[in-house]
Amino acid sequence: MRNIAYLVKEANMTPFEVLKLPYSMFLSLLKHFRLMEIESTPEGRELLRKDKMLKETKPDLTRIRSMKSYNRG
Numbered sequence: 001m002r003n004i005a006y007l008v009k010e011a012n013m014t015p016f017e018v019l020k021l022p023y024s025m026f027l028s029l030l031k032h033f034r035l036m037e038i039e040s041t042p043e044g045r046e047l048l049r050k051d052k053m054l055k056e057t058k059p060d061l062t063r064i065r066s067m068k069s070y071n072r073g
Contacts, residue, residue, distance in 0.1 A: 003030055010037075023069075
């Protein structure tokens, strides 16, 4: 619920609109809003600069598919 509440606040959406988002869009919005929040401080920008994981451009499909929420069908 924390992530849904965060997107409601940051994206100015209703909870129902957030729940109707495709899962990939939900994750993308969540990632980008969190990144914008971190980038708002000099310490956050330095942390992001050092983080190698953010430079990875290919999704880890094995990890995504192993998530319980992905396999609910």
